[in-house]
Amino acid sequence: MSAAGKSAGKGAGKAASLSRSRARLAVVQALYQMDMAETDLGAVLEEFSANPLVDEAEGDRLGKPDVDHMTRVLKGVVARQREIDPLIDNQLATGWRLVRIDSIVRAILRAAAYELMELADVPARVVISEYVEVAHAFFEGDESKVVNGVLDQLARKLREGELPTRG
Numbered sequence: 001m002s003a004a005g006k007s008a009g010k011g012a013g014k015a016a017s018l019s020r021s022r023a024r025l026a027v028v029q030a031l032y033q034m035d036m037a038e039t040d041l042g043a044v045l046e047e048f049s050a051n052p053l054v055d056e057a058e059g060d061r062l063g064k065p066d067v068d069h070m071t072r073v074l075k076g077v078v079a080r081q082r083e084i085d086p087l088i089d090n091q092l093a094t095g096w097r098l099v100r101i102d103s104i105v106r107a108i109l110r111a112a113a114y115e116l117m118e119l120a121d122v123p124a125r126v127v128i129s130e131y132v133e134v135a136h137a138f139f140e141g142d143e144s145k146v147v148n149g150v151l152d153q154l155a156r157k158l159r160e161g162e163l164p165t166r167g
Helices: 003-037 041-050 067-089 103-118 124-138 143-158
Strands: 053-055 060-063
Touching: 003 041, 003 067, 003 103, 003 124, 041 067, 067 103, 067 143, 103 124, 103 143, 124 143
Parallel strands: none
Antiparallel strands: 053 060
16 A cells, blocks of 8 residues: 555544544533433434534534444433443442532443443543543543543443553
8 A cells, every 4th residue: 555545544544533532522412412401312313413513612613423423322321321320320439429410421421331331342441531531621620530530440340351450
């Protein structure tokens, strides 16, 4: 393969990765909308599939998400929420319950938990890193640290041996 072909391949991979990152952001926004406004899954899928994401603070168009990934994760979270929520609850600090934490953090943890449970083709480190970045998009405080800690614990339980041992 020529250097140009390799470069094009890397560009395509990067574009697909960016599209999947946008899908994760869209999933969190959609879960939040479903939670707060009690919007129907079908309506949320239609809205987020048809429109590019926009950075509200900057007014920038971020582009379209990977609709297949977004749909799979959204449908999966909705279908398996009764399994996902107790898994997350068990990772939270004593005295904290999922229903007590910020609704955006809750959406982030649910989406990531689903990916850790069902998308074995996506490395746990990628899932954790991507959703910590989503947390950074919404928060400037310690929320991203909470997301990182909870997801690290979840990944160690759901994907035993995939992450290096702590030392």
